[in-house]
Amino acid sequence: MIEFTDIHKAFGETVAVGGLTLSIPPGEVFGLLGPNGAGKSTTIAMTVGLLRPDSGTVRIDGGDPADPAVRARLGVAPQSLAIYDDLSARENLLFFGSLYGIDRAAAGKRAAELLDLVGLSDRARARVKTFSGGMTRRVNLACALMHDPAIVLLDEPTAGVDPQSRHAIFEIVRSLRDQGRTIVYTTHYMEEAQKLCSRVGVIDKGRLLALDTVDALIREHGGDSVVRIERAGGEERTQTAEPVAVLQQALASGDAIGVHVERPDLETVFLNLTGRSLRD
Amino acid sequence: MREIWALAVKDLKLLIRDRAGLFFTFFFPILYAVFFGVIMGGMGSSEGREGTPILVIDQDHSKASEAFVASLEADSQLRITRSEDRAEAETLVKDGKQTAFVVVPGGFGDSSKTIFKGEPIRLIVGVDPSHAAEAGLIQGLITAKAYERLQDLFMSPASARQMARDAMAEVDKTSDMSPVQKTIMKSFLGSLDSFMKDMPAAGGFGGTSGEGGGAGFNPIQIETVDLATDKSGKAMNAFAITFPQGIVWGVMGCTAGFGISLVSERNKGTLTRLQTSPLSRSRVLLGKALACFLATVGVAVLLLVVARLFFGVHPQSLPMLALAVFCVAVAFVGIMMLLSTIGKTEASSGGIGWAVLLVCAMFGGGMIPLMFMKGWMVTLSNFSPVKWSIYAIEGAVWRGFTFDKMLLPCGILLAIGVVGFAAGSRLFAWSEG
Structure with a gap:
């Protein structure tokens, strides 16, 4: 269980996090959604004990993340590719494993498993500097898992990766979810949050604007769907809370040559909540 | 301790895999020592300075x-x-x-x-x-x-006449000269005496x-x-004198490299990642310090082996040499910690680090012999770790220092190391928030 209770963090005059209260139960894949500068990374930094909140508390299974024993339960894949380019993928994994006191034999076995998981077994002994961005990102993720943490924090894990690696990372996250781990997934890609997260917190300017399941957020903040009906004379757009009924009507009229339904998504949710796009 | 060792091994691996860094850390000092060894082997003269x-x-x-x-x-x-x-x-x-x-x-x-x-x-x-x-x-x-x-x-004229007369008396008494030589010499000295008599006081x-003395x-x-002798009185070669300086140059290369590596880790994010592990900040720094220490000792040992095998340098005392190398390594680990907190980027850290080290080398006699410096510069050299490092290694290699004599340079080097590490760690903690 991760619990944030009314945490505040400011850097000079800039408020990075202002009064965040949130609980993430074990086994949940929680998405922290917000644009760059929203306060996601600061929240992660306080979760892992890198930063102390100015006020409020962060608790990991009831413990303070400043406590090394508490931090040992966390696996962190930072947004920056925080691995060593001049070491091989395997050496990186063994090194990060050694920081958690894993003995060499167990670390070797675990490294092999993880390299298999991230699809890099055949490049295990190649130096990371020879890898593509996506491969490096996968090693970055694997390093967070070396000590088999119960809670995994993934900070923008797909930033700048190719579609193949993005897909591989999605599969890894699903696999971790199936193993019952708690995952905090920060992103500004709404489709990732929609695909992977059971609950999403929308954060902007350090404030939690909304918190719920993806469907509930869309229902509550997404607004109406848009139904586009193509006819010989042109396209008709209808904004409606009952898209199925509008579709049935259009099809019954017999002159529709094409229909398209645009459902609201998290991007729409964010737009409606903040008045601007996620990527602004 | 295992975790600190793992950190150190990781840094040493990174050092070895950085070919440019490896060159400046290990091979440049050899070039330096050999170059100056060859020059000093000729015992050439140079221009002087006061004092x-x-x-x-x-x-x-x-x-x-x-x-x-x-x-x-x-x-x-x-x-x-x-x-x-x-x-x-x-x-x-x-x-x-x-x-x-x-x-x-x-x-x-x-x-x-x-x-x-x-x-x-x-x-x-x-x-x-x-x-x-x-x-x-x-x-x-x-x-x-x-x-x-x-x-x-x-x-x-008076002293010259007295000298001429004394010399004539000596010529009279000596049996080393033939009568002909005595006559010629007395004639010359008599003429000199007469000449001086007419000279003003x-x-x-x-x-x-004149045109210079006769052939x-x-x-x-x-x-x-010859003071450059070992215990048996055998002459030391010039490389024994230049290799201590070469070692200190290698140590400085190591120091600059590790100072930059800490900044690099900070900017790359690996330092942040290390700090999310159960390791405390001080243990992370200790790991870096241990790597720097081991690399520094490695540089010194390698250069000493090269000096021994290829240049015939025989250190006078191996225990004193071990002590000197230990203290030099400790001092420069402290300096590395300080340097690593100065720059924000790798470029600025490298530039500032080398600038500081070069000033230390300049004032410490690593570039220009101390005797060529003004008095205040020589006084300032006492604050340079380079001076004490060279002095300690020289003490063990050819000056024949006993433990008592090693205490001063080694004590100063250890103090520099401890103060540098403490101050660097504090600055580092402050800069990391």
Whole structure:
């Protein structure tokens, strides 16, 4: 269980996090959604004990993340590719494993498993500097898992990766979810949050604007769907809370040559909540 | 401890895999030591500066020797200290506390009066082997002073006439010369006496210079004492003197490299990642410090092995050498910690780091011998870790320091290391928030 209770963090005059209260139960894949500068990374930094909140508390299974024993339960894949380019993928994994006191034999076995998981077994002994961005990102993720943490924090894990690696990372996250781990997934890609997260917190300017399941957020903040009906004379757009009924009507009229339904998504949710796009 | 060791091994792997860094850390110092070793092997002369500290032992206590020592004292290029104990003077020079010593042996005054008999004026000079490049200069200065004394004799008609008469008396008494030689010499000295009689009391030869002495006439003889010897009295080679400097250059390369690596880790995010592990910040820094320490020791050992195998350098004391290398490594680990907190980027950290280290090298005698520096610069050199590092390694390699003598440089180096590490860690913690 991760619990944030009314945490505040400011850097000079800039408020990075202002009064965040949130609980993430074990086994949940929680998405922290917000644009760059929203306060996601600061929240992660306080979760892992890198930063102390100015006020409020962060608790990991009831413990303070400043406590090394508490931090040992966390696996962190930072947004920056925080691995060593001049070491091989395997050496990186063994090194990060050694920081958690894993003995060499167990670390070797675990490294092999993880390299298999991230699809890099055949490049295990190649130096990371020879890898593509996506491969490096996968090693970055694997390093967070070396000590088999119960809670995994993934900070923008797909930033700048190719579609193949993005897909591989999605599969890894699903696999971790199936193993019952708690995952905090920060992103500004709404489709990732929609695909992977059971609950999403929308954060902007350090404030939690909304918190719920993806469907509930869309229902509550997404607004109406848009139904586009193509006819010989042109396209008709209808904004409606009952898209199925509008579709049935259009099809019954017999002159529709094409229909398209645009459902609201998290991007729409964010737009409606903040008045601007996620990527602004 | 295992985690700290893992951090250190990781850093050493990264160091070894950085070829450019490896070159400047390990091979550049060898080039440096060899280059200067070859130059110093020729014991060439160089230009001087004021204030070279020299001990003078006057064993003659004659008017002439007193006048000679006074003339040395009057020279602004020399900083003369009188001593009565030649053995102590040799030790002080060998310990690097004085640049040279000059012994004015008994008979100096008498020799000054009888130069025409063929007895040269003797002086004994010993120069700190680490100042080999300046040895020629020091000997030249002392020779010039001795010649000035000789010139003074001729400048004064009265003393020149007295010298001529003394010499004629010596010629009469000696059995080393044939009657023909005696006649020629007495004729010459008599003419000189008559010539001087008509000269004004002051002015003498009026400062005119002749065409130089006749072939083979060398009235001043400088005997040099070789201080660069090992315990058995065997001469040390020039590389024994240059390799300590080479080692310190290698150590500086290591220090700069590790200082940059910490900044690099901070900017890349790996440092943040390390701090999310159960390791405390101080243990993360200890890991970096251990890697720097091991690399520094590795550089020193490698250079010493090269010096031993390829350049015939035989350290006088291995335990003292181990102590010196340990203390040098500790000092530069502390410096690395400080340097790593200065720059924000790798480029700025590297630039600032090398600038600081080069200043330390300049003032510490790593580039220019200390004797060429002004007095205040020499005083400032006491604050340079380079000076104490070279001094400690020299102490073990060829100065023959005992443990007592190693205490000063080693104590200073350890203090630099501890203070640097503490201050660097604090600054680092502060900069990391």
